[in-house]
Each structure stands twice: as structure tokens, then as C-alpha cells.
Amino acid sequence: MSSESWTPPAVLVAVDLVILTLRDSALNVLLVERGIDPFRGARALPGGFLNNAGEDIVAAARRELAEEANLDAATLHLEQLGAYGEPGRDPRGRVVSVAYLAISPGLPEPVAGTDAARAAWTPVDEALSDTARLAFDHRRILLDGVERARAKLENTSLATAFCAPTFTIAELQRVYEAVWGVALDPRNFYRKVQAVPDFIVPAGNQRTTKGRPARLFRAGSRTELTPPLTRP
Structure with a gap:
């Protein structure tokens, strides 16, 4: 196929955040209740799309931390967790999400962002229970984030x-x-x-x-x- 006839696929890029802290000696993750479709009313990890083509991915993660949880990335441990891009993971189209793991002690009560109905710290055991309903593939991302934290505590x-x-x-x-x-x-x-x-x-x-x-x-x-x- 020549370069003149090739059309690049339409792919959106997003960031998702696994934010972990300890509350009452239990591991908690920040979840938001989605206020818009798709998955309106379901719980999800904080995150969102890049603002524009010129925004750096880690800058988008820092921005989402501020917008979704009122958190300053400079006060957190922040590392890239992985990329998630399976077709069909988002009903709105082809979306590749770069997930980040954020960790800090004593984080404050969260404030919901613009597209969330509410935000709350949730025990990880509850978030990963069989009865929990997480939007998109956020259960898999959360599992990966928790396992990353568990493994890194060893080494x-x-x-x-x-x-x-x-x-x-x-x-x-x-x-x-x-x-x-x-x-x-x-x-x-x-x-x-x-x-x-x-x-x-x-x-x-x-x-x-x-x-x-x-x-x-x-x-x-x-x-x-x-x-x-x-x-x-």
C-alpha cells in the first residue's frame, strides 16, 4: 500500500489513574461514579482523554489528578502502569488508555470531576469483589495496579x-x-x-x-x- 492511499486510523488516547492510599489500615482506591454515558452510574477509575494533540501523556495524567481528585502530582508517587488498547474496550470508538499508578499517604476526601457524579475512596477488596461493577476494563487495570504495588513492595x-x-x-x-x-x-x-x-x-x-x-x-x-x- 502506498503512503498516498493510506489513511491513518482514528484512535483516541486517554489516561486512567489507579490512585492508592491507606485508610483505617486498609488499602483503598479512588473510584468515581460516572455521570455521563457510556456506563452512566457505574464506578470507574478517574481519567479522561488528552486535551489536544500537543498534550504530553504524563502531563495529562497530572492534569487528571488535579481535575478528578484535586491532587498535586508533585506530592505523589506516580509511575506508568501500562497501555490498554483492546478493540471494543470503549463503545465510543477505538480508545487506547495509558494507565498510571499513584500512591500517597493520608489523601483527602476527593471531589468529583466534571464528568463524575461523585468520587469516593473504596476498599480495594470491595472494588474487586464479584458484586462490584466497574466501567470499561477498569477491573483489569485495577488488578494490574494492585499487583504492581504488591510486587514492588518486595523489591x-x-x-x-x-x-x-x-x-x-x-x-x-x-x-x-x-x-x-x-x-x-x-x-x-x-x-x-x-x-x-x-x-x-x-x-x-x-x-x-x-x-x-x-x-x-x-x-x-x-x-x-x-x-x-x-x-x-
């Missing part, structure tokens, strides 16, 4: 992105327990964390918890964990 310092600037080892353990969905032995966890040089470093002060002082730590400079903290 990287991503767990500290769920924590405040200073934290106790007990609080760090609750991150692992919430994301992995398992209970961990405190003494074994403490030993494994301390075995990784510069994973966490003392913050120089203490916090009183249940009448007992607890040492505070902050994230160290190490990003890759050796040895890894493997899932049970």
Missing part, C-alpha cells in the same frame, strides 16, 4: 510512599499487611527491615503509642531492596 522502597514523612516500624508493617493482605509477625518484620541497609533511617525522635515510646524513621536513599522482603 523496592515503594512502601514508604504510603507513609508520612516520619513513621514507626509498626506503621510500615501495616502498609505491607494492607497491600499484601496478610498478617506479619512483628519481630520477623523488624528483623527483615533492619537487614536492608538504608531502607529506612532513624528520624532522631520518638512518638508515644499506647503509652510506650516508639522510634520514628524516615525513608532512606535505597530504592532497591537487597535482600528483598518477600511475600509470605
Whole structure:
């Protein structure tokens, strides 16, 4: 086929956001209730189309974070999760979505964006339950985002992105327990964390918890964990 007779296919590009945080020691994801068709009334991940051909994809992700959840990307851990472009994933036409994983501690109550009826933090277990109805292929994207977070907790310092600037080892353990969905032995966890040089470093002060002082730590400079903290 000559270049003169070739017509490029009409493809729309969108971004979707898997925004994770801990609330009441449980892993939560931000979901919006769609206020427009298609899938009006269904819950979905925040996201939207690129504004124009000149908008960079990561810039669109940052913009959607601000518009859909009133969140500043500079305060979050933000990484590209993957691209989703199966034909038929969107009834409006051929849409390729680039998904991003965003993580931060203590995120505020969300404010719904322009095309959402409402937005709410939702426990991941509820969002992925058999009774949940997620729009488009957002269940698959959410599953991929949660598994990415679970895997990266083993080999990287991503767990500290769920924590405040200073934290106790007990609080760090609750991150692992919430994301992995398992209970961990405190003494074994403490030993494994301390075995990784510069994973966490003392913050120089203490916090009183249940009448007992607890040492505070902050994230160290190490990003890759050796040895890894493997899932049970």
C-alpha cells in the first residue's frame, strides 16, 4: 500500500489513574461514579482523554489528578502502569488508555470531576469483589495496579510512599499487611527491615503509642531492596 492511499486510523488516547492510599489500615482506591454515558452510574477509575494533540501523556495524567481528585502530582508517587488498547474496550470508538499508578499517604476526601457524579475512596477488596461493577476494563487495570504495588513492595522502597514523612516500624508493617493482605509477625518484620541497609533511617525522635515510646524513621536513599522482603 502506498503512503498516498493510506489513511491513518482514528484512535483516541486517554489516561486512567489507579490512585492508592491507606485508610483505617486498609488499602483503598479512588473510584468515581460516572455521570455521563457510556456506563452512566457505574464506578470507574478517574481519567479522561488528552486535551489536544500537543498534550504530553504524563502531563495529562497530572492534569487528571488535579481535575478528578484535586491532587498535586508533585506530592505523589506516580509511575506508568501500562497501555490498554483492546478493540471494543470503549463503545465510543477505538480508545487506547495509558494507565498510571499513584500512591500517597493520608489523601483527602476527593471531589468529583466534571464528568463524575461523585468520587469516593473504596476498599480495594470491595472494588474487586464479584458484586462490584466497574466501567470499561477498569477491573483489569485495577488488578494490574494492585499487583504492581504488591510486587514492588518486595523489591523496592515503594512502601514508604504510603507513609508520612516520619513513621514507626509498626506503621510500615501495616502498609505491607494492607497491600499484601496478610498478617506479619512483628519481630520477623523488624528483623527483615533492619537487614536492608538504608531502607529506612532513624528520624532522631520518638512518638508515644499506647503509652510506650516508639522510634520514628524516615525513608532512606535505597530504592532497591537487597535482600528483598518477600511475600509470605
